[in-house]
Amino acid sequence: MSEPQEKERSLNFLEQIVEDDLKSGKHGGRVATRFPPEPNGYLHIGHAKSICLNFGLAQKYDGTFYLRFDDTNPSKEETEYVESIIDDVRWITGDTLHNRIFFASDYFKQMYDWAVELIQKGKAYVCDLSGEEVRATRGTPTEPGKPSPFRERSVEENLDLFERMRKGDFQDGTRTLRAKIDMASPNFNLRDPVMYRIVHAEHHRTGYTWCIYPMYDWAHGLEDSIEKITHSICTLEFEHHRPLYDWFLDQLDGIFRPRQYEFARLGLNYTVMSKRKLLELVRGKHVHGWDDPRMPTIAGLRRRGYTPESIRNFCKTIGVAKFNSTIDVVMLENAIRDDLNKRALRRMGVLHPLKVVIDNYPEGQSEELDAINNPENEADGTRKVPFSKTLYIEQDDFREDAPKKYFRLAPGKEVRLRYAYYITCTDFKKDADGNVIEVHCTYDPQTRGGSSPDGRKVQGTIHWVSADHALDAEVREYDRLFTQPNPDDPSDLNDYKTYLNPDSLRILKGCKLEPSLRDVNPEDRFQFERLGYFCLDKDSTPEKPVFNRTASLRDSWAKVEKKG
C-alpha cells in the first residue's frame, strides 16, 4: 500500500461527508457501507465503481463493508447470479467477505412485522385497486393524484386483509399494501407508494414461504437499518426516493437511522452497461456468455486478463461526483496497460508467422540465448530461448518494398533479432498469389546476444521464434463489441444491436510462441513484444493452448507511416 501518496490525494465528496461525520462524532465514529445488488444478472464495470467506492470508504476509515443481496423480486432473481456476484466482489476487493454477506430475504419476517406496525399506526392500508387503476389515479406532474377509495379502511380491516395477503388468499395483482402519505406531493414517490405486492413465485432462497414481497423503497432503508449501515450510497436516479427512504424510517421507533447519499453512475463510451441489454446479448447468442471477454462484465474483463488492481485503479482515477459524465474507454484500457506493463512477463510470440531461413547457420544446430523476463522488474530474472536455422517472424516485420522510415526487415537490410543475432535479408520467395512465404537471411556470428563488437547500429529489432521449438497455439484477439461512441445513451434495445462490431473477435490459429509458454499459470500475464498483453484462456488445454489478448500495445507505427 502506498500510504504517503494516499494521504496527498484530495478527498472526493463522499470522503468529505464521512470525515465530517467522523469529526462531529456521528455514529460514534463508526463507518459502515454496503454494496446491494439485485441478483438478476452479472456485475459489470459500472458496478465495480460502486464496489470500489463502498469498499474503499470502509477500508480507508477502518469501517465495515457488507455485500447484501437485494433479493426482493423473485421473478427476476437466480442463484447463478448470486454465486457470480459473490465471486466478482471477492475478486475485485481481494476480500473473502467472511461473515459479511447478507440477504434481504433473511429480513422478510422483520419487514412484515414493521409493516404491521405501520398499519397499526394508521400509516399504511391495503388497496384493492389494480395496477391500471393505481396508475390512472396517481395524477400527473401538474395535477395531484386521487386518493384510493380504500385509503380510509379501518386498522382492523387492514390488519386482516394484510394477514390474508400473506397467507395467500389473493391472486397476484389483486391487492397491495400502500403507505398513506400524500397523494398531492410533487414527488411521485410519496403519492401512497406500494409497500408490498402479491407474487406467487418461487424465490431462489425462501422458496414458497412468502407470496407477498416488499418493494425496493420499503425494503431498502430497513435493510440498511438492520445492518446499521451508516452511509447508504446509491446512484443518482434514487435521489427522488430519499424522502421516501427517510419517511419510512421516521415511522418506526427505536431503529438505527442510516442516511442515503447519491453519486453518478459510470458512463463509458462504446460500452453497453444495462443488465437488460447485456442479458439480451447473452440470450441472443451475440456473445458466448456472461464471461465472454468482449463483455463489460467483471467476469468478462477478468477472463480477458484484466487484474483487480487495474480496475481499482481505474475507479480511483475516474473519481466520484454527482455529474453524469461519460468516461472514455481508453481510460480503462490505459489502466490495464499501466498495470500489466509493470508486472507482465515478456515473451516472444508470433501471431502471423513468416518463415525465415538463416542460410549460413549450420543445419541441425541450435543454441540457447538469454532473454530478460521483464525490463521493468529485474527480480523477474532471465530465461533461455532456443535459436536455430529456421525461425518465424511476424509477417508485418518484413516488407518487400519498405517505406522510408521502416526499421524492420527488408531486402538488403540488417535488423537485430532480439536477444539473438543481427541478420541481413538476402532473398525471399513468393507463392502464386504473390504473398511472401519465405525469407532468406544471413546472420553475423559476432553479434550473439544482440550487439556487435564493431559498435555498428541497426535501426530495428524484431521478435522471433525458433520453428523447431515453437509452441503452436490459438490466439483470440478482441476488439470493442460496439462501434458507436455511446450506444447505451439515447438508443433503445433495437438500436444498439446495429452498433455490434462484427469484427470484435478474431481467432488466430497456428500462432507460434516461444516454448517457455508451454506451462503457464492461468494467473500469469504476458507481454508479447510489439503485440500486446495476453493471458491463458479457460478453454485452453495442453494439446490446444489458447491465449486471449488482454490489451494491445500503444503502437505509433501508424503515425510514423502517415508522416512518411
Next chain:
RNA sequence: UACCUGGUGGUGUAAUUGGCAACACAAGGGAUUUUGGUUCCCUCGUUCAAGGUUCGAGUCCUUGCCGGGUAGCCA
C-alpha cells in the same frame, strides 16, 4: 409542462471551503531506448451566460441558458 438535480481544458476529477485554477487520460512536439513499447521533458482552459456582494468569486446572491432524472404492483 411540474418537481428534483447538475454545469471547471478534448475527456474526467480537484482547488486549503472567498485568496496565483491543479492532477490523470487524450492530442501535438522533443529526448532516451535490444522493438515504433516503456520512461522523461515541453505545449494546449481566464471555470455555461449576464448582473450583483467583496480589496478579492470556480466558490456567496439574483436571473437566464443548457444537460440529466422522475408519473412500475422493477431495483
